Amino acid sequence: MKVKYFDNAATTALDKDILDKMMPYFSEEYYNPSSIYTKSINVHKVVDESRLRIASCINANQNEIYFTSGGTESDNLALKGYALANRKKGNHIITSCIEHPAVINSCKALEKEGFEITYLSVDENGFIKLDELEKAIKDETILISIMTANNEIGTIEPIKEIGRIAHEHGIAFHTDAVQAIGAIKIDVEDMNIDMLSMSGHKFYGPKGIGAIYIRKGIKVNRINDGGHQENDKRSGTENVPGIVGIGYAILKACNNLEENSKRISELRDYYISEIEKRIPEVKLNGDRVNRLPGNANFSFKYIEGESIMLLLDSKGICVSTGSACSSKTLEPSYVLLSIGLPHEIAHGSIRVTIGKHNTKEEVDYLIDSVVEVVDKLRKMSPLYEEGK
Ligand SMILES: *Cc1c(COP(=O)(O)O)cnc(C)c1O
Numbered sequence: 001m002k003v004k005y006f007d008n009a010a011t012t013a014l015d016k017d018i019l020d021k022m023m024p025y026f027s028e029e030y031y032n033p034s035s036i037y038t039k040s041i042n043v044h045k046v047v048d049e050s051r052l053r054i055a056s057c058i059n060a061n062q063n064e065i066y067f068t069s070g071g072t073e074s075d076n077l078a079l080k081g082y083a084l085a086n087r088k089k090g091n092h093i094i095t096s097c098i099e100h101p102a103v104i105n106s107c108k109a110l111e112k113e114g115f116e117i118t119y120l121s122v123d124e125n126g127f128i129k130l131d132e133l134e135k136a137i138k139d140e141t142i143l144i145s146i147m148t149a150n151n152e153i154g155t156i157e158p159i160k161e162i163g164r165i166a167h168e169h170g171i172a173f174h175t176d177a178v179q180a181i182g183a184i185k186i187d188v189e190d191m192n193i194d195m196l197s198m199s200g201h202k203f204y205g206p207k208g209i210g211a212i213y214i215r216k217g218i219k220v221n222r223i224n225d226g227g228h229q230e231n232d233k234r235s236g237t238e239n240v241p242g243i244v245g246i247g248y249a250i251l252k253a254c255n256n257l258e259e260n261s262k263r264i265s266e267l268r269d270y271y272i273s274e275i276e277k278r279i280p281e282v283k284l285n286g287d288r289v290n291r292l293p294g295n296a297n298f299s300f301k302y303i304e305g306e307s308i309m310l311l312l313d314s315k316g317i318c319v320s321t322g323s324a325c326s327s328k329t330l331e332p333s334y335v336l337l338s339i340g341l342p343h344e345i346a347h348g349s350i351r352v353t354i355g356k357h358n359t360k361e362e363v364d365y366l367i368d369s370v371v372e373v374v375d376k377l378r379k380m381s382p383l384y385e386e387g388k
Helices: 016-025 038-058 071-085 101-112 130-136 159-168 240-255 257-278 305-314 334-338 360-380 382-387
Strands: 065-068 092-096 116-120 141-145 172-176 195-199 210-214 282-285 295-300 349-353
Touching: 016 240, 038 065, 038 210, 038 240, 065 071, 065 240, 071 101, 071 141, 071 172, 071 195, 071 210, 092 101, 101 116, 116 130, 130 159, 141 159, 159 172, 240 257, 257 282, 257 295, 257 360, 305 349, 305 360
Parallel strands: 092 116, 092 141, 141 172, 172 195
Antiparallel strands: 065 210, 195 210, 282 295, 295 349
16 A cells, blocks of 8 residues: 655655765765865865755855754754854843754753753744743843744744844844745845754755754854864764755755645645534644645544544554654643643644645545544544533
8 A cells, every 4th residue: 555645744755866866976976075186076066066055045155054964963053053152142042932852952951051041932823922032032142043834833933023133132043944944935134044954854855964054154163073074063074965965855845846835735725624624623733824835733622643643544644643753752742732732632633744745636535534533533532422
């Protein structure tokens, strides 16, 4: 049975044409880009061409892009690297309570180093409140880190305004754009972004490669010690096949952004409207308008998301009960609790993330399956009988 994959926020399939571009750099063109013979200089050029592809997509300069091992490392570098390099200016950082664990846990680590962190709350749709952000700013504030779009509920934050507020106060602004790249247009100049994290495998590129944009003039300490690669910001021999892959993947994602987003958001809207039409007592989580094209996160009252997911799995459908990281724990998602869902409702949530390979037929199969599975589980649920 061909799997129907609706978990594109967890990872995406590497495109075959991108894989073809990467292949020569595993074995034939294996040279270390730091060496100085002709073969290595050629590989070095290929690495810089990839940098340029990334820079062009987000309106940055080539020398403002640094390669990392993924979104997690980019977030760590932005938070810890910036905090440690700018400690003399202040020890206060502002973030939100719905950030990815890569940001939240970097902040927790910085708290142990003597930094003070403000975790902004969000409203019922997952937006941070700009007046609360303004109020949280102090003389000691050196950095604001707010994600471009949330991985669980798809809410797109007012990034341009957040960046403007940061800059009015002379504070640097980092955004985790791992979910946003390839889904919505990103322009670091227009959106007042100083640092931005991305990850190859979230836009049909390879896993284990990411990048960070660091605006010229922004000081960041490296967080792993070693050689002088990546202009001293990230030690370690470059992952050349991955770098080639992420470069072509972002080029493709940017070139096809409007077309893909339009088609994907139409499928998402179709899924949302059918679920709301055919299943009573459901709640769409996240904002209806400012949300990622592929994201539809629903809470289904009276039943467990875990059970829905498992029954869908037996029908060959892959969905998520929250973020992949929290799916293995019994605690409900902290993002869903942060938007005010009670524990029992948060527990009954399913995240569908539609990608560029999903078809209308697959979405129809998904809808029919969700309707059937929810109905079956509710019939077995004593809570549902009481609630009626
Ligand atoms: C997936 C994800 C990450 C982590 O990226 P990896 O490359 O898997 O380390 C960080 N932030 C967000 C919002 C993500 O969705």
